Amino acid sequence: MDVPRHAVIVMPDHDPAQARKGLRDIHQIDLARGLACANSPTGTAVIMNDLRAHCSxxxxxxxxxxxxxxxxxxATPCPECRQPGWGRIDWLTGRTCAGCGGDVPFLVRGTLDGCQGCGATVETPTQTAPVSPAQCPACNP
Ligand SMILES: [Zn+2]
Ligand SMILES: [Zn+2]
Known part of the structure; x- marks a missing residue:
């Protein structure tokens, strides 16, 4: 669990209301484990990583x-209207099958950047080569 770099949560089995959070010290964790077991209907404790941002x-x-x-x-202005916030708004999808020449939907072909203000967009194809028939729904259903 990478203690003490990451913190943990200790609680009685199925009782998050009694959870002790943000524990990094092995002695505190052991003490909390003992209390949790004593307060647990099953006599067991749950110890998990504390994923709150300040603990992880x-x-x-x-x-x-x-x-x-x-x-x-x-910090990136729209190339058309200069409003800040230019950037990726979607992925372009749809490639061509090298075997049958048909469409292979859902595979990424490139990126779509855009402006929230004026609606300008720029398509940037990044992967245009035909794909293996193994990825084609017609050749390899
Ligand atoms: Zn095909
Ligand atoms: Zn714009």
């Missing part, structure tokens, strides 16, 4: 990246 460095990294992405987007 793993989540903090993901949240930091999301904040950076948001800041970068807020």
């Amino acid at each position: 460095p793993s989540r903090q990294k993901v949240i930091e990246q999301a904040a950076r992405n948001l800041a970068a987007r807020a």
Whole structure:
């Protein structure tokens, strides 16, 4: 559970109302485990990772990246109207089968960037090569 870098929650079996949260010290965790077992109808305790952001460095990294992405987007003006917030609004999908030449839906073909203000969009194909017949719903149903 990567203690003490990550914190844990300790509670009696099936009783989150008695949960002790944010525990990182092994002695505190052991004490909480003993109390939880004593207060549990089954005599058992549940110990789980505390995934609240301030207790989880793993989540903090993901949240930091999301904040950076948001800041970068807020700093990017629309190429048409100059309103801030230009960025990815969807994925382009649909590729061609190398075997039968038919459409292969749902596979990513590229990105669609756009403006929330004026509705301008720019398609950027990133993967245009035909795909293996193994991925084709007609060739490989
Ligand atoms: Zn095909
Ligand atoms: Zn715009």
